[in-house]
Amino acid sequence: MSDLTRMTASEIASLVAGGETSAVEVTRAHLDRIAAVDDRVHAFLHVDTDGALAAARSVDERRAAGEELGPLAGVPVAVKDVLATRGVPTTVGSKILEGWRPPYDATIVQRLREAGTVMLGKTNMDEFAMGSSTEYSAYGPTHNPWDLSRIPGGSGGGSAAALAAYEAPLAIGSDTGGSIRQPGAVTGTVGAKPTYGGTSRYGLVAFSSSLDTPGPCARTVLDAALLHQVIGGHDPRDSTSIPQPVPDVVAAAKLGATGDLTGVRLGIVSEFVGEGAEPGVMAAFRESVDALAKLGAEIVEVSCPTFAYALPAYYLIAPSECSSNLARFDGVRFGLRVGDDGNRSLEEVMSLTRETGFGPEVKRRIMIGTYALSSGYYDAYYGQAQKVRTLITRDFTAAFERVDALISPTTPSVAFPMGARTADPYQMYLADLYTIPANLYGGPGISVPCGISEGLPVGLQVMAPTMADDRMYRVAAALESAIGTFTPPAL
Amino acid sequence: MTTTLPAYDEVVARYEPVIGLETHVELGTNTKMFCGCPTDFGGEPNTRVCPVCLGLPGSLPVANKAAIEAIIRIGLALNCSIAEWCRFARKNYFYPDMPKNFQISQYDEPICVDGYLDVEVGGETVRIEIERVHLEEDTGKTLHVGGATGRIHGATESLVDYNRAGIPLVEIVTKPIPGTGALAPDVAKAYVTELRDVIRTLGVSDVRMEEGSLRCDVNTSLNLPGQEWGTRTETKNVNSLRSVERAVRSEMLRQASVLDAGGRITQETRHFHEDSGDTTPGRSKETATDYRYFPEPDLVPIAPDPAWVAELKAALPELPRVHRRRLQQQWGLSDLDMQSVLNAGAVELIEATVAAGTTPAAARKWWLGELSRRANESGVELAQIGATPAQVAELQGLVDAGKLNDKMARTVLEGVVDGEGSPTEIMASRGLEVVSDTGALTAAVDEAIAANPGIADKIRSGKVAAVGALVGAVMKTTRGQADAKTLRELILERLGVQG
Numbered sequence: 001m002s003d004l005t006r007m008t009a010s011e012i013a014s015l016v017a018g019g020e021t022s023a024v025e026v027t028r029a030h031l032d033r034i035a036a037v038d039d040r041v042h043a044f045l046h047v048d049t050d051g052a053l054a055a056a057r058s059v060d061e062r063r064a065a066g067e068e069l070g071p072l073a074g075v076p077v078a079v080k081d082v083l084a085t086r087g088v089p090t091t092v093g094s095k096i097l098e099g100w101r102p103p104y105d106a107t108i109v110q111r112l113r114e115a116g117t118v119m120l121g122k123t124n125m126d127e128f129a130m131g132s133s134t135e136y137s138a139y140g141p142t143h144n145p146w147d148l149s150r151i152p153g154g155s156g157g158g159s160a161a162a163l164a165a166y167e168a169p170l171a172i173g174s175d176t177g178g179s180i181r182q183p184g185a186v187t188g189t190v191g192a193k194p195t196y197g198g199t200s201r202y203g204l205v206a207f208s209s210s211l212d213t214p215g216p217c218a219r220t221v222l223d224a225a226l227l228h229q230v231i232g233g234h235d236p237r238d239s240t241s242i243p244q245p246v247p248d249v250v251a252a253a254k255l256g257a258t259g260d261l262t263g264v265r266l267g268i269v270s271e272f273v274g275e276g277a278e279p280g281v282m283a284a285f286r287e288s289v290d291a292l293a294k295l296g297a298e299i300v301e302v303s304c305p306t307f308a309y310a311l312p313a314y315y316l317i318a319p320s321e322c323s324s325n326l327a328r329f330d331g332v333r334f335g336l337r338v339g340d341d342g343n344r345s346l347e348e349v350m351s352l353t354r355e356t357g358f359g360p361e362v363k364r365r366i367m368i369g370t371y372a373l374s375s376g377y378y379d380a381y382y383g384q385a386q387k388v389r390t391l392i393t394r395d396f397t398a399a400f401e402r403v404d405a406l407i408s409p410t411t412p413s414v415a416f417p418m419g420a421r422t423a424d425p426y427q428m429y430l431a432d433l434y435t436i437p438a439n440l441y442g443g444p445g446i447s448v449p450c451g452i453s454e455g456l457p458v459g460l461q462v463m464a465p466t467m468a469d470d471r472m473y474r475v476a477a478a479l480e481s482a483i484g485t486f487t488p489p490a491l
Numbered sequence: 492m493t494t495t496l497p498a499y500d501e502v503v504a505r506y507e508p509v510i511g512l513e514t515h516v517e518l519g520t521n522t523k524m525f526c527g528c529p530t531d532f533g534g535e536p537n538t539r540v541c542p543v544c545l546g547l548p549g550s551l552p553v554a555n556k557a558a559i560e561a562i563i564r565i566g567l568a569l570n571c572s573i574a575e576w577c578r579f580a581r582k583n584y585f586y587p588d589m590p591k592n593f594q595i596s597q598y599d600e601p602i603c604v605d606g607y608l609d610v611e612v613g614g615e616t617v618r619i620e621i622e623r624v625h626l627e628e629d630t631g632k633t634l635h636v637g638g639a640t641g642r643i644h645g646a647t648e649s650l651v652d653y654n655r656a657g658i659p660l661v662e663i664v665t666k667p668i669p670g671t672g673a674l675a676p677d678v679a680k681a682y683v684t685e686l687r688d689v690i691r692t693l694g695v696s697d698v699r700m701e702e703g704s705l706r707c708d709v710n711t712s713l714n715l716p717g718q719e720w721g722t723r724t725e726t727k728n729v730n731s732l733r734s735v736e737r738a739v740r741s742e743m744l745r746q747a748s749v750l751d752a753g754g755r756i757t758q759e760t761r762h763f764h765e766d767s768g769d770t771t772p773g774r775s776k777e778t779a780t781d782y783r784y785f786p787e788p789d790l791v792p793i794a795p796d797p798a799w800v801a802e803l804k805a806a807l808p809e810l811p812r813v814h815r816r817r818l819q820q821q822w823g824l825s826d827l828d829m830q831s832v833l834n835a836g837a838v839e840l841i842e843a844t845v846a847a848g849t850t851p852a853a854a855r856k857w858w859l860g861e862l863s864r865r866a867n868e869s870g871v872e873l874a875q876i877g878a879t880p881a882q883v884a885e886l887q888g889l890v891d892a893g894k895l896n897d898k899m900a901r902t903v904l905e906g907v908v909d910g911e912g913s914p915t916e917i918m919a920s921r922g923l924e925v926v927s928d929t930g931a932l933t934a935a936v937d938e939a940i941a942a943n944p945g946i947a948d949k950i951r952s953g954k955v956a957a958v959g960a961l962v963g964a965v966m967k968t969t970r971g972q973a974d975a976k977t978l979r980e981l982i983l984e985r986l987g988v989q990g
Contacts (some may be wrong), residue, residue, distance in 0.1 A: 084549040104542050203549040237552045239790045262784035327592035328546045373783035
């Protein structure tokens, strides 16, 4: 048997289904790989060896009993530590939740279990998903498997690195301003942000409720679509979940893989192909656009002038919501408690707990958000940002009257060296310049590998109208069929 | 307090009060506002909780449709407009009994606005304008242990029970109510009473002030005639209808004494004390807390279908005011009589007694007479007196059947109030029954005639009024268990005199 860790999820699933390998064998192979490389990559915060093997055994038993198994049964998945996992530590990359074992599963985790996938463990992330490099994790950074001295993107750097390091064939991420797509781009993997409301947020530890979107990460577009199909769809426990079936993303990925984009109109976002991006990134992007044109797509340029205001609007809305969402971390009911020595008041204990438990970037955003929501400033900041959000949505709506999907580079640069941007938050924020508009609008976006610059992967982003997630999978799969996937150097 | 309070009459002669009421009503839905936990009162601490109402990381609220239906019905009963689109908002502040450190409430987009409730005070109708009615979640309860007072000060430990956290709460806010003068305390009480009755009629809450399912904050200010409204205080811990009235009165007196002395009123929350009847300062609102309200992003907006709202409106039950009008007519009462029934809190009791077969006049006689007197003596609400409408109806049935006379019935009723059993049981246990055995009664009469020949002769000679003495004599030997009218007729018959 060839190396199981090098296979795609769909290949593994069919081997398991055909009895050519067992889920336990697949799981052991990945656990071995994690043991071999993760001390260098640090993609995982917690590896659930026993839980994974138990889940794998159960899949094998069900298959032996002749049960009909789902399309991803027996496939290992790495889950970003932002999702609550029953009995399994969930930290959100923060000291404030160290040791917390949730008494419940997030809806997505529950669906993964029901589908017979095998959860390997929880992946590293920037604390509370705030960051673009995974350097803000309270448990140390994750390293990019393409170059261990570089960042794997963020906040979901752990999930993306686990894929690129062949520690897992599938992973779950969450995307508030690009935290699935940007890590996907800089690690040469596929990351999809579904339509907001297309995947359940129940059990996703909230950063910014109106933007947070969990989604699939994989090494191929088809794998991402298969995972999307399993985790997506209406959840009555999430009021903002859309009560409609998941668009048929798997069929769309298969259609795209035929390499025919005849009749598809793609719009290049003019504002994102200017001077902001690195030349190497632009070169890879241009080549990919040519490839898409060769597949029959009609390429036009579309101007979305309000996208220029997306970053400032995002950095008011997301911190505002986070300042409220993170209020519950006070040491009273769960997680860290500091200073409870019988001499301090409740307020002092709450304050010390938060002072100790939150890292600098989280504190920065809580302060920005608290300020932006304050009486007398609300209209000028939060209120104004919501108006910008409406304008950005109008730009998207107008664009989608002209084209089927929008394309751009996923992020302006390739993976930057660790430590290069931690001293300058604004430089860090720029990594999400091209991904944030889709979050503010609520539509889906996917990053697919589109080339190499300076020996590092470059990603192309496809954005589609809300609940037209299938369209972006079709385009991404077509590009993948034309230019192939990219393999990092051996670790 | 060392200062002497001015007399109430003097206060209302010098100052004009403005009052306002904020009422919280816990809805009687089966489940909590944003999760599926049960809402029933009581239960071991922290047993009616789940990730959502504990605010665990990752959990999300989903609005309870039954609660939204209930608040719309309340809004409609209070003549409000129902918003076609509105949102929940987060009210942010840190407090350990609030699991998320924000409360899901409504801010600038309440679901019901601009209504009114007409109440009757002293025979006049006063229209109370309703500013808004909105939906929110209740907090948990903090218990401070180790201190002497049960308050946070001096406590060594605080325990939090989250069973109540997330129970749906409706907040009903009046507009400021000026112009009620000396009647301000009565208006406040009448409003809360009427509101309670309306909500009880709708069947959406048990509205029990003593269990906290109806809570009331009273705003009070005083101003000189023709001047701007004064600074208001907000009095909390007002836990009974009677306290509503007392709290307003007490706060008017206190504010007047401060103003009389040239002082100024501090805008603050005050605490009402049931025992002393006065208020003490709570937390000051001078440094206004900034709640940083913003629309709740975890919940989709509420957009009730206008057709559904119209259906709910058409299906509203007969509201108390209309209901009372109808009863007044049925019972044939004057406005004044009806007012006294109302003041006694006896409408529903009389109604139920009548429904059990008693005439309105008899039902009213018992509830407003004997039972009201007992309730006043023991300082309880009439409804808590210990006699039920069914028992009162049974008692009256015994009177109507001639088994009890009026005096005996009162004795039996005492027994009912004291919890001795049903009227029939008490009649038996106390050996109280009108002697209807004519043989025994005739013997007693003959005995009395024989023992009082002089009186008998007087009666025979036409002085019929003297019969009273013989009636008294027989009553004495039968221990009062004879019907006076029957007895009188029997004596005259035995003496051969026409009555």
